[in-house]
Amino acid sequence: MGYFIPISCHSSPLLWTILALGMKWIEEALSCPTECTCNKLQVNCTGKKLQNFPTTIPLTTKKLILAQNNLTNLPLLTMSYLNELVHLDCSHNLITMDLDFSFPGLIKLTYLDLSFNRLSHITSFTFSQLSELLLLNLSGNPLMVEIMAQAFEKNSLLRYIDLSNCGLSYLSAEMFQKLYRLRILGIKDNPWNCDCKFLMFSNWLTNTDIKSPDFENTTCNKPEKMQGLSLIKAKLELRYLCLLHLQLEDFIYICLLTFCVFFGGTLVAWLVGFGTVMYYHPVVRLYDEPEDEEYRMI
């Protein structure tokens, strides 16, 4: 700011061309995509039937709303220049996003809404660049049947995760255990498979400070006899079975332990006995004999 640039206006047409090009570039970088409305650092392209990501988004944009369009993917390169982006709403599109490293450059992103799309899988790379993320909305992705346990490993600041309305049948507590700031985890309306493994997860969730909206109304889909049952009722139903399941493991463990102790004890006793017989017995006899002789001599 405020530098005095000694340019002589008459001298160099080349300089003028460079300046003009520069201005054009700045203008382009700051121009609003034709379909969208721009206000300060916000670009709003809601419901414009867009099939492609707009290319002329100002590089200083902080909030980008692309909700309710027909986007099928998010272009890695175009997005990687939006380094100032804090808020990205791509809800209600047709995004499949089969890429791994999907969000390079979005180092300041705190809010990401990908709800109601066609995402199918989340890997440990998908959100690995988004270390500032506070809210992640993945609800309404029915093709998403699985999330890798390491999916949120790099998103330690997450406070809200919405996984409702997806195709998930199982989640592991491990996935969330290092998200110390997590406050809300939405899981309703998924085809949960209420076996002992999943009930361990739901037990964990009820015993943490993390809130799960509508947990009371979250239901099982599998196995068949549990269909429509709330997770809480399913837990009661399965209590005996899951308890037995755990007890069986404990029982086997105890049996093994008992066997080891018994076998080990027997072996040690036998060895000690054997050693005693082999070692002490001749010594005792050798020691005894002269004693006897001494006695005899006396």
Ligand SMILES: *[C@@H]1O[C@H](CO)[C@@H](O)[C@H](O)[C@H]1NC(C)=O
């Ligand atoms: C974006 O635009 C849509 C309609 O064009 C409007 O309904 C919505 O409120 C706008 N969003 C924001 C955050 O301004």
Ligand SMILES: *[C@@H]1O[C@H](CO)[C@@H](O)[C@H](O)[C@H]1NC(C)=O
């Ligand atoms: C956008 O997607 C909707 C719903 O999938 C579809 O009905 C519509 O024809 C699509 N529009 C365009 C322009 O592709």
Ligand SMILES: *[C@@H]1O[C@H](CO)[C@@H](O)[C@H](O)[C@H]1NC(C)=O
């Ligand atoms: C996620 O998005 C859905 C619909 O787009 C919305 O109803 C829900 O409230 C959002 N969840 C969060 C945690 O913002």
Ligand SMILES: *[C@@H]1O[C@H](CO)[C@@H](O)[C@H](O)[C@H]1NC(C)=O
């Ligand atoms: C659960 O669903 C019932 C009936 O659909 C409703 O009356 C109740 O308010 C719901 N509970 C919660 C906590 O949303």
